Amino acid sequence: MSTKAQIPPATRTQPSVPRLPAADFFSAAESRIDQWRQLSAVVRAWQAAAGHGSTEDARFTDAVELFGSVRPLEGFYAYPGARLLAVIEQALADRNAGICARLVQHVSAALLSGSYRHDAAAWDPMQEDSATATDVVPPDLQSGNGHRPYFEVLVVTPTDPSQWERARHDLKRLRRPDDAFVYEVIQVGTFEDAVIAMTCNFNLQAVVLRDGFEFRSRYDSPVLREFLLRHMRGGEESTEPGELATTLARAIKRYRPELDLYLLTDRAVEALAGSDEAAPLRRVFHDVEELMELHLAILDGINDRYDTPYFSNLKKYAQRPIGTFHALPIARGKSVFRSNWIRDMGHFYGTNLFLAESSATTGGLDSLLEPTGTIKRAQDATARAFGAKRAYFGTNGTSTSNKIVVQAICRPGDIVIVDRNCHKSHHYGLVLAGAQPYYVEAYPLTHFSMYGGVPLASIKKALLACKAQGTLDRVRVIDLTNCTFDGHMYNPARVMEECLAIKPDLIFLWDEAWFGFARFNAFHRRRTAMGAAAALTERFSSDTYREEYDKFKATTGPLDPQNPALLTTRLLPDPDVVRLRVYQTCSTHKSMSALRQGSMILVWDEDFHLVEGPFEEAFFTHTSTSPNLQILASLDVARRQMELEGYELTMRAAEIAFRLRREVNGHPLISKYFHFASPAEMVPAEFRASGITDYGRPHATWKDLLDAWDSDEFALDPTRLTLVCGSAGFDGTQFKGLLAERFDIQINKTSRNSVLLQTNINNTRSDAALLVKALADLSREIDRRLEDGGPAEREAFDARVRSLMTDVPDLPDFSHFHEAFRDAPGGSSNEGHMRDAFFMAYDDANCEFIKLASPEIDQRLANGPDMVSANFVIPYPPGFPIMVPGQVIRPDTIAFMRKLDVKEIHGYHAGHGLKLLKPSALTARSER
Numbered sequence: 001m002s003t004k005a006q007i008p009p010a011t012r013t014q015p016s017v018p019r020l021p022a023a024d025f026f027s028a029a030e031s032r033i034d035q036w037r038q039l040s041a042v043v044r045a046w047q048a049a050a051g052h053g054s055t056e057d058a059r060f061t062d063a064v065e066l067f068g069s070v071r072p073l074e075g076f077y078a079y080p081g082a083r084l085l086a087v088i089e090q091a092l093a094d095r096n097a098g099i100c101a102r103l104v105q106h107v108s109a110a111l112l113s114g115s116y117r118h119d120a121a122a123w124d125p126m127q128e129d130s131a132t133a134t135d136v137v138p139p140d141l142q143s144g145n146g147h148r149p150y151f152e153v154l155v156v157t158p159t160d161p162s163q164w165e166r167a168r169h170d171l172k173r174l175r176r177p178d179d180a181f182v183y184e185v186i187q188v189g190t191f192e193d194a195v196i197a198m199t200c201n202f203n204l205q206a207v208v209l210r211d212g213f214e215f216r217s218r219y220d221s222p223v224l225r226e227f228l229l230r231h232m233r234g235g236e237e238s239t240e241p242g243e244l245a246t247t248l249a250r251a252i253k254r255y256r257p258e259l260d261l262y263l264l265t266d267r268a269v270e271a272l273a274g275s276d277e278a279a280p281l282r283r284v285f286h287d288v289e290e291l292m293e294l295h296l297a298i299l300d301g302i303n304d305r306y307d308t309p310y311f312s313n314l315k316k317y318a319q320r321p322i323g324t325f326h327a328l329p330i331a332r333g334k335s336v337f338r339s340n341w342i343r344d345m346g347h348f349y350g351t352n353l354f355l356a357e358s359s360a361t362t363g364g365l366d367s368l369l370e371p372t373g374t375i376k377r378a379q380d381a382t383a384r385a386f387g388a389k390r391a392y393f394g395t396n397g398t399s400t401s402n403k404i405v406v407q408a409i410c411r412p413g414d415i416v417i418v419d420r421n422c423h424k425s426h427h428y429g430l431v432l433a434g435a436q437p438y439y440v441e442a443y444p445l446t447h448f449s450m451y452g453g454v455p456l457a458s459i460k461k462a463l464l465a466c467k468a469q470g471t472l473d474r475v476r477v478i479d480l481t482n483c484t485f486d487g488h489m490y491n492p493a494r495v496m497e498e499c500l501a502i503k504p505d506l507i508f509l510w511d512e513a514w515f516g517f518a519r520f521n522a523f524h525r526r527r528t529a530m531g532a533a534a535a536l537t538e539r540f541s542s543d544t545y546r547e548e549y550d551k552f553k554a555t556t557g558p559l560d561p562q563n564p565a566l567l568t569t570r571l572l573p574d575p576d577v578v579r580l581r582v583y584q585t586c587s588t589h590k591s592m593s594a595l596r597q598g599s600m601i602l603v604w605d606e607d608f609h610l611v612e613g614p615f616e617e618a619f620f621t622h623t624s625t626s627p628n629l630q631i632l633a634s635l636d637v638a639r640r641q642m643e644l645e646g647y648e649l650t651m652r653a654a655e656i657a658f659r660l661r662r663e664v665n666g667h668p669l670i671s672k673y674f675h676f677a678s679p680a681e682m683v684p685a686e687f688r689a690s691g692i693t694d695y696g697r698p699h700a701t702w703k704d705l706l707d708a709w710d711s712d713e714f715a716l717d718p719t720r721l722t723l724v725c726g727s728a729g730f731d732g733t734q735f736k737g738l739l740a741e742r743f744d745i746q747i748n749k750t751s752r753n754s755v756l757l758q759t760n761i762n763n764t765r766s767d768a769a770l771l772v773k774a775l776a777d778l779s780r781e782i783d784r785r786l787e788d789g790g791p792a793e794r795e796a797f798d799a800r801v802r803s804l805m806t807d808v809p810d811l812p813d814f815s816h817f818h819e820a821f822r823d824a825p826g827g828s829s830n831e832g833h834m835r836d837a838f839f840m841a842y843d844d845a846n847c848e849f850i851k852l853a854s855p856e857i858d859q860r861l862a863n864g865p866d867m868v869s870a871n872f873v874i875p876y877p878p879g880f881p882i883m884v885p886g887q888v889i890r891p892d893t894i895a896f897m898r899k900l901d902v903k904e905i906h907g908y909h910a911g912h913g914l915k916l917l918k919p920s921a922l923t924a925r926s927e928r
């Protein structure tokens with residue numbers, strides 16, 4: 001019988017209960033290294049105070065206290081391990097500052113460099129280098145047999161801790177010199193301890209659950225309790241002793257889906273293995289009868305993720321002596337290395353690049369256009385890693401992936417509700433597919449000259465307008481960008497749920513060009529398209545949802561499109577008819593270790609069979625018949641990396657972003673001129689029901705952040721940092737140049753008064769320090785300039801800041817398509833035949849040009865006839881089309897263009913002026 005989890009309140013508050021560093025619970029791994037370094041400094045201070053009576057005593061007490069606060073978490077990591085910790089404890093007990101300082105420094109350095117993963121000396125308290133490794137060293141580290149990736153295995157066990165050392169030893173004995181990987185084991189005795197380990201130990205790759213362990217940790221951490229409730233479906237799941245292992249397995253899978261889970265039980269394994277309970281487990285073993293099997297299974301699990309079918313095959317291919325008689329003379333590099341003139345290219349790139357070039361699709365190289373071998377396997381592994389049902393590789397960026405998906409899922413005449421502010425590939429995709437865009441507007445952030453996301457109410461309004469007009473059956477796709485360039489994250493589960501309540505077979509295209517990494521970050525995942533698709537699938541099939549839906553249906557009745565209350569009512573789809581059809585595109589190269597242009601299409605479409613043919617056609621339409629093999633291989637490798645260390649890398653990238661935000665915004669000098677825009681500045685209060693205003697203490701705890709990300713309509717991705725520089729008198733473009741030229745800092749994009757920085761898996765804390773230093777230097781210079789320059793300088797500075805920060809142009813909304821391009825002119829929906837307008841402009845006779853400064857523009861705006869854009873006009877920044885083909889131009893668009901002080905405007909040449917469709921051509925079309 002299962003009972004609902006009653007996680008007992010934290011009752012143990014006696015001082016003897018070890019307390020975890022609760023505030024930084026999720027960044028424990030990062031702060032741990034800091035703490036060891038700090039400990040090293042404190043112990044050295046104690047050593048230096050030797051013989052100084054009370055000072056020595058005080059330094060010694062500092063060391064003992066700090067070690068006492070470092071110690072509790074150490075049980076969750078294999079390194080430094082019981083042996084090294086015991087010697088440090090002994091040195092403290094003996095008050096031997098010299099030994100203690102050497103040992104702590106030894107551990108601290110190994111942790112910082114990660115050398116313990118491959119250097120035997122790191123494990124040895126007596127030695128400084130691996131040449132003299134002793135028996136305390138994990139045996140496999142001693143073999144020195146090339147690089148073998150290192151990981152850790154967590155064993156959750158009911159056995160007495162006094163038995164743990166022996167059990168670890170038994171597993172270690174199973175290792176063989178030819179194992180491809182090497183691992184260390186950590187043991188914990190409770191459910192809660194397992195959760196702590198999985199959260200803060202980045203080396204963890206597998207968890208072995210031995211039935212019968214307890215629930216409650218002896219550690220006191222309110223954050224942990226909070227966190228647990230969340231990952232046990234709000235406390236709905238069973239914590240009955242017999243079911244703890246499988247409840248834990250599910251909780252782990254929700255938090256770190258990449259981990260391999262094994263169950264050792266004396267229950268009837270055959271029956272259990274086939275049950276839903278066992279679904280998250282990789283294998284079930286009958287107790288410990290097959291220890292060798294377990295060891296091999298663990299290695300096999302890692303190998304599944306490590307395996308890169310395409311990359312590995314390409315490496316093999318490159319090593320074979322192959323004569324080529326096909327095109328691509330650069331393959332094998334002979335034309336390069338033998339050349340008198342281009343040999344430097346060969347030296348620059350090295351031989352492998354050329355050896356790995358081929359135009360063959362045989363010999364295991366497979367064909368991207370019809371994959372059946374290594375590319376297919378690599379794509380399948382990608383689907384698994386990213387939580388999709390299918391995955392496709394692209395070698396021409398997400399620009400092309402978007403066009404593929406748009407063409408695959410849209411037919412001519414379909415209506416697509418689309419964010420006008422989305423990347424141009426969507427607009428061009430719609431032109432090519434002949435679908436009619438129904439543009440919806442993102443909320444404007446006028447003060448930063450940028451847009452956020454499209455409010456759910458606007459999307460629902462568009463759907464209801466189509467319903468009222470009788471065109472809902474033609475609405476096929478909702479197309480949105482998540483997260484936006486500037487970091488606005490939708491709540492995709494909520495958006496899809498409510499839209500599906502209005503039309504249950506809608507297809508969603510989420511452009512997650514910037515957001516591919518998010519799958520691997522335990523916090524971001526909830527805001528991804530694939531994460532939402534998985535969550536909704538689980539939700540719609542549950543009994544609880546059915547009850548919720550029945551109640552909703554009874555109170556709301558049939559949806560009346562004229563009822564304005566529907567815009568604010570939470571709508572629920574009928575679980576019996578709803579279909580989940582979700583597409584996500586991501587620029588792997590933007591946030592993971594893929595070469596430029598490497599992109600992925602991820603699919604969770606319950607009705608994929610309906611579009612499989614069109615998808616193939618669209619793929620053929622846009623994909624080169626000579627795709628770049630190196631890009632394909634890098635996609636395969638990027639997937640491997642994320643599946644094995646994505647959690648560590650993405651949590652670190654977020655941690656660096658939090659530190660940067662805290663450091664810059666709290667810095668007394670820097671914050672006079674610069675700051676990172678907070679969630680409150682980037683997301684209007686109406687979309688932030690949680691009330692969160694900023695990240696990190698004192699503004700918000702982790703709980704606040706998770707609450708906000710679970711429920712708010714929009715949240716700000718902390719890794720996308722809008723640095724406001726207008727308040728220092730710099731416009732975005734100017735500041736970008738300054739950072740690059742003077743400080744060697746490259747940034748992402750600019751707006752009128754800000755620049756966008758992004759932390760990713762590549763960043764280190766040194767990068768963060770470089771930026772902070774640059775901002776401090778610049779702030780000091782401004783301070784000095786203002787001090788030395790007197791009132792005139794101050795006045796000029798204030799005027800510049802005012803013009804950048806307050807005198808900002810209003811952002812123009814999409815107006816409407818000219819009636820010549822609308823099926824129902826004057827109707828409540830706004831879709832139009834953009835493709836027809838686009839191609840009309842191919843005929844010069846249909847077009848005219850008017851200069852932007854010409855009075856004719858003002859006169860046409862006042863008296864007509866309408867000015868209608870002949871093409872897309874896209875200024876950079878901000879990078880969204882302020883005009884699309886067939887759009888009627890309004891005064892606000894002209895005012896915005898006239899105020900724009902950017903150099904790059906795609907689709908507009910100042911020498912020619914605005915390209916318009918002639919009124920006569922429009923009349924002729926209307927009369928057709």
Ligand SMILES: Cc1ncc(COP(=O)(O)O)c(C=O)c1O
Pocket residue numbers: 396397398399400402422423425481485511513514587597599
């Ligand atoms: C939201 C969005 N989608 C798609 C793209 C295009 O991606 P790619 O550069 O991989 O072609 C970009 C590029 O910046 C983008 O910002």
